[in-house]
Amino acid sequence: MKEAIKEALKALDDNEVPIGAVIVHKDKIIARAYNQRERLKDPTAHAEMIALTQASAYLEDWRLNDVTLYVTIEPCIMCAGALVNARVKHLVYGADDPKAGGCGSIVNVVNDKRLNHRIEVVSGVMAKDCQWLMKEFFKKKRKI
Numbered sequence: 064m065k066e067a068i069k070e071a072l073k074a075l076d077d078n079e080v081p082i083g084a085v086i087v088h089k090d091k092i093i094a095r096a097y098n099q100r101e102r103l104k105d106p107t108a109h110a111e112m113i114a115l116t117q118a119s120a121y122l123e124d125w126r127l128n129d130v131t132l133y134v135t136i137e138p139c140i141m142c143a144g145a146l147v148n149a150r151v152k153h154l155v156y157g158a159d160d161p162k163a164g165g166c167g168s169i170v171n172v173v174n175d176k177r178l179n180h181r182i183e184v185v186s187g188v189m190a191k192d193c194q195w196l197m198k199e200f201f202k203k204k205r206k207i
Contacts (some may be wrong), residue, residue: 070097081196082132084110086118094118111142135193139163143172157193
């Protein structure tokens with residue numbers, strides 16, 4: 064999670080919503096990313112989406128069966144759906160997202176029994192640090 068927080072700090076420095084993600088395969092980080100929606104002018108440029116693309120390229124497969132995604136904030140519904148479609152095995156996230164969370168806060172896409180894949184989820188890892196990043200970002204935004 065510390066590496067995901069480092070990515071989130073890059074987003075904060077870049078005036079992006081400070082969410083960072085890393086993907087681990089066989090104890091090695093194979094992807095790292097942060098939100099880049101403003102920079103890329105792309106509504107899908109969430110940290111998780113960019114990291115999924117990198118991991119798929121690294122493994123040369125869209126199926127990410129044996130990876131763990133670490134992300135600072137609970138994935139949104141779009142990202143949660145992408146994680147299910149990519150067959151991600153484990154998801155570890157920091158803080159819940161009560162306004163957009165797709166892993167239990169609003170809906171639980173990653174463990175919906177109607178879908179063909181479910182993900183093992185651990186939440187609350189370094190949650191206070193992850194929440195602090197979000198609070199700092201929005202505190203700065205409100206001052207503008």
